Amino acid sequence: MFFLLEINGGSTNTETLVAFGAKENGLIADGEWWRLLTPIVLHIGLAHLAFNTLALWSVGTAVERMYGSGRFLLIYLAAGITGSIASFVFSPYPSAGASGAIFGCLGALLYVAVSNRKMFLKTIGTNIIVIILINLGFGFAVSHIDNSGHIGGLVGGFLAAAALGLPKTKALGKKLVSAILLVALAGGFLYYGLHSPSHQETALIQQAGELNQEGKYKEVTELLNGEAEQKDASADLLKVLAVSDIQIGEYDQAISLLERAVQKEPKDHASYYNLALLYAEKNELGQADQAIRTAVILKPKEKRYIELQQQIENNKE
Secondary structure: OHHHHHHOOOOOOHHHHHHOOOEOHHHHHOOOHHHHOHHHHOOOOHHHHHHHHHHHHHHHHHHHHHHOHHHHHHHHHHHHHHHHHHHHHHOOOOEOOOHHHHHHHHHHHHHHHHHOHHHHHHHOOOHHHHHHHHHHHHHHHOOOOOHHHHHHHHHHHHHHHHHHOOOOOOOHHHHHHHHHHHHHHHHHHHHHHHHOHHHHHHHHHHHHHHHHHOOOHHHHHHHHHHHHOOOOOOHHHHHHHHHHHHHOOOHHHHHHHHHHHHHHOOOOHHHHHHHHHHHHHOOOHHHHHHHHHHHHHHOOOOHHHHHHHHHHHHHHO
């Protein structure tokens, strides 16, 4: 899969990743449920692939030895899916990788520690707790790491291991309770994700983006104006609506939306650039100069920002 990604646009290209099945909240909300499974076999860059391969070889082989190949596969897939569900609920960004499934393997080892301490100490030992804490801590410390998927996979792997049990263990009642808890937890979070305000807004933004591509700008304003009036409207929604307002000549409205957007995302250089264009169009050169200066500070090597700054300075003279 990594090779296919590389020859079709690159494994770090978001459009390529989404086309091949990465987790994308709007598409999952539209019914593409298979995106809860397919991200497990996709990786973003060679380093990501190498790290997860090493982790799977290290942790996965231990789980397979303890549970057997069939149980290992079910644990791995269940953890991967619950990791994707957690990412769907708590992270708005596209994501891919086997990390959730690998954390599920850690969860399965954690279950051994709880249910069969002697076997656990003979095979893995307390190092597993340290490994889990280090990996979760690393995920919280470094940006762009989907820790929600990691935690979801960890919990899913633990419950899947409890539902399947170790070979030659009975405890049917305990297994049944664990299986019901796993399904209920995954289903409950998925339901919440589909009906939460943030995901409803994501669906609206995606719909508006498609309308913008079709040139139906007035329909976008009708779709998003009500949402944009809310104080908690996201910067993404405000920017999508601003694009439509610019296209239909509503410059004052677009300026108001972009000003709100940069308050929410002060490092969004593109919005400052668009604000500068709009101010320049209205001949408000002082405000245009201030906006483009901010854009250049945030991204000093962007050629079009520098050119617009020079043009505004020349017009002021």
